[in-house]
Amino acid sequence: MSSLSDSSIHSSKAPEPVGKYPHARKVGNLLFLSGVGPRERGTSKIPGVELDENRNIISYDIETQCRSVFNNVRQILEDSGSSWENIVDVTVFLTNMKDDFPTYNRLWAEYFSENPPCRTTLEINCLPTPIAIELKVIATI
Numbered sequence: 001m002s003s004l005s006d007s008s009i010h011s012s013k014a015p016e017p018v019g020k021y022p023h024a025r026k027v028g029n030l031l032f033l034s035g036v037g038p039r040e041r042g043t044s045k046i047p048g049v050e051l052d053e054n055r056n057i058i059s060y061d062i063e064t065q066c067r068s069v070f071n072n073v074r075q076i077l078e079d080s081g082s083s084w085e086n087i088v089d090v091t092v093f094l095t096n097m098k099d100d101f102p103t104y105n106r107l108w109a110e111y112f113s114e115n116p117p118c119r120t121t122l123e124i125n126c127l128p129t130p131i132a133i134e135l136k137v138i139a140t141i
Contacts, residue, residue, distance in 0.1 A: 007025050007026040007027060008022035008024075008025055009022055009023055009024040009025065009026060009031075009076070009079065009080045010022055010023055011023045011024075011075055011076045011079040011080070012079065013041060013075040013076075013078075013079060014036070014041060014072045014075045014076045014079070015037070015039040015040060015041045015072060016041065016042075017034060018128050018129060019128075021034050022034065023036075023076045023079070023080075024076055024080050026080065026141060029140050029141050030138060030139070030140060030141070031077070031080050031082050031086075031138070031139045031140065031141050032137075032138055033073065033076055033077075033135075033136065033137040033138070033139070034136075035093070035127075035134045035135070035136050036069055036072050036073050036076065036134065036135050036136075036137065037065075037069060037072070037127065037129060037131045037133070037134045038064075038065040038066075038068035038069045038072065038131055038133065039068075039072075039129065039131070040068070046065070046068075046129065046130065046131055047064045047065060047067075047068040048060055048061035048062070048063070048064025048065045048068065049061075049065070049130060049131065049132075051130060055130055056130070057130045057132075060132050062096075062099070062100040062103045062104065062132055062133065063103050063107065065131060065132055065133050066103065066104055066107045066133060067107065069133055069134070069135055070107070070111050070135075073087075073135055073137055077137075077139055080139075080141065081141050082139045082140065082141045083139075084111075085115070086139040086140045086141065087112075087117040087137055087138070087139045088117050088118065088138055088139060088140060089117055089118045089119075089137070089138040090117055090118070090119045090120075090135055090136070090137050090138075091119075091120045091121075091122065091135070091136040091137075092104065092119060092120065092121040092122065092133065092134075092135055092136075093122055093123075093124050093127060093133065093134045093135075093136070094121060094122070094123050094124070094132065094133055095123070095124060095125065095126060095127060095131075095132045095133075096123070096132060097121070097123035100132060100133070101121065104121075104133065
């Protein structure tokens with residue numbers, strides 16, 4: 001269940017934000033999600049990522065991270081009164097386009113087998129936590 005204050009939405013199932021921002025904000029019949037990564041709620045664990053003692057990435061599994069990100073997005077959507085099928089636009093941030101895009105693209109086709117949303121995919125050099133993918137999602141309610 002989510003708690004609402006103004007139009008801010010805080011999911012009780014998705015990972016806690018790494019800063020002072022809501023999981024989502026509702027404006028009219030649109031839902032804007034803050035960037036969503038693969039972390040697990042209640043922990044700093046990142047599925048599919050192996051870190052050294054200084055929290056530098058030793059190795060990662062992009063498929064595991066993708067599945068975790070998609071699950072986190074689904075949790076936020078459902079806690080917000082929306083659903084996976086209501087996604088209309090996604091901005092995808094990858095830290096390694098060359099190596100990770102083929103796997104990401106295959107999983108995208110699996111998760112969005114019918115009526116896929118619009119999508120923009122960008123490569124960036126890093127994200128705020130040691131992750132390889134983050135999604136910025138707009139959906140309808």
